[in-house]
Amino acid sequence: MALDQYTEIREYIIEQLNVNGFSNIVTEVNTRLEEDYENESFKKNPYSLLTFFLRESIDILENLSNQRFDELLSRFNNINDNQRIDTISVELMNQGELVFYDLKDLPDYKEITITFQEILKEIQNRN
Amino acid sequence: MFTPTEIARIKNQIRTILQTNAGVSPSRTTTLLPISSLQGKLYEAHVLATICEKLVTQEGLRLSLIGGSHLMLRQKGGAIDRTYPYFEVWNGSNLFGELFTDIYFNTLSYQFKGSPIRQTNGDYHELDIALIKPGQTGYPKHSEVMLAVECKNTSIKKNIIRELLGFRRELSLLQSLRSTNFSVWPTNLTPSEPNSVHMLYCSDSRINRYITNCSIFGILLEHHKM
Numbered sequence A: 001m002a003l004d005q006y007t008e009i010r011e012y013i014i015e016q017l018n019v020n021g022f023s024n025i026v027t028e029v030n031t032r033l034e035e036d037y038e039n040e041s042f043k044k045n046p047y048s049l050l051t052f053f054l055r056e057s058i059d060i061l062e063n064l065s066n067q068r069f070d071e072l073l074s075r076f077n078n079i080n081d082n083q084r085i086d087t088i089s090v091e092l093m094n095q096g097e098l099v100f101y102d103l104k105d106l107p108d109y110k111e112i113t114i115t116f117q118e119i120l121k122e123i124q125n126r127n
Numbered sequence B: 001m002f003t004p005t006e007i008a009r010i011k012n013q014i015r016t017i018l019q020t021n022a023g024v025s026p027s028r029t030t031t032l033l034p035i036s037s038l039q040g041k042l043y044e045a046h047v048l049a050t051i052c053e054k055l056v057t058q059e060g061l062r063l064s065l066i067g068g069s070h071l072m073l074r075q076k077g078g079a080i081d082r083t084y085p086y087f088e089v090w091n092g093s094n095l096f097g098e099l100f101t102d103i104y105f106n107t108l109s110y111q112f113k114g115s116p117i118r119q120t121n122g123d124y125h126e127l128d129i130a131l132i133k134p135g136q137t138g139y140p141k142h143s144e145v146m147l148a149v150e151c152k153n154t155s156i157k158k159n160i161i162r163e164l165l166g167f168r169r170e171l172s173l174l175q176s177l178r179s180t181n182f183s184v185w186p187t188n189l190t191p192s193e194p195n196s197v198h199m200l201y202c203s204d205s206r207i208n209r210y211i212t213n214c215s216i217f218g219i220l221l222e223h224h225k226m
Helices: A003-019 A023-038 A046-064 A069-079 A110-126 B004-020 B035-057 B108-112 B158-171 B205-216
Strands: A087-094 A097-102 B062-066 B070-074 B086-091 B094-106 B124-132 B145-152 B173-179 B189-193 B197-202 B219-223
Touching: A003 A023, A003 A046, A003 A110, A003 B004, A023 A046, A023 B205, A046 A110, A046 B035, A069 A087, A069 B035, A087 B035, A110 B004, B035 B062, B035 B070, B035 B094, B035 B124, B035 B145, B070 B094, B094 B145, B108 B158, B145 B158, B158 B197, B158 B205, B158 B219, B197 B205, B205 B219
Parallel strands: A087 B070, B145 B197, B197 B219
Antiparallel strands: A087 A097, B062 B086, B086 B094, B094 B124, B124 B145, B173 B189
């Protein structure tokens, strides 16, 4: 794979993340890149940058994903010997009025991480 | 080398999957907050579950949820409010402590200032998860905190570590090793007076680079994925 192809794909991922509301993923990956530069362990070349970007994006998206919410409730209920927990919410203030957001309604980005993993594997196989 | 057709296919895969999920992206606002802020609260709930499990399975304590079946996390910290559900933590028949989320505690510097009635911003800080000595009200004193836990579902930067070190300073002073309130977990010894245990749970594995430095001040770091 030509070096400029690695750059082309990385720039396209960044553009599409930004356009579709995932700009915080780009910010987070850049933060990690800076942190790794400080440790001088990161090789600055297009292939490494692309695979780094994909790997870290997958890691960040996995940590933002709402997976196995029922399992989370079970973890609480397995160690709590009094009342069962039915749900977990966040209390929000709206102009002096309380509203509640049920955390079970948060999204799961599994489809994105699976796609990114497939692309990462394909790129690594071609290198 | 990829062919132009292969490059186009990869780009199409990226565009399609991100467009499909654009409606639930972290920057979207649901109710009043961007989804990204609520995802931080979900991480806090996962860490709370882990803390509860460790207290039971490793420390041999017993947990009892008080105040309803609807666990509530607050958008912002505040005083201890027992109208919200919280956990009592029991050691046999003795009430060992009370486990709260999103509460403020009064800082060490506030005490050194003489604890004036009118408080300013530096007089209190927020604890994401806190195990407090039983029976406290309002903003507990730093000396009433047994376990202080911060949750960061974010990438590690040096300023987070600096913030953590400052936070530790407002909980206790560096001293020779002394016993904590715990037998095994999170630790039975801490180099701090008062003898609180201070922890950071973080989703970025780079947190491991700071473990040895932070442990000098009695701060325990844990890489924790959701």
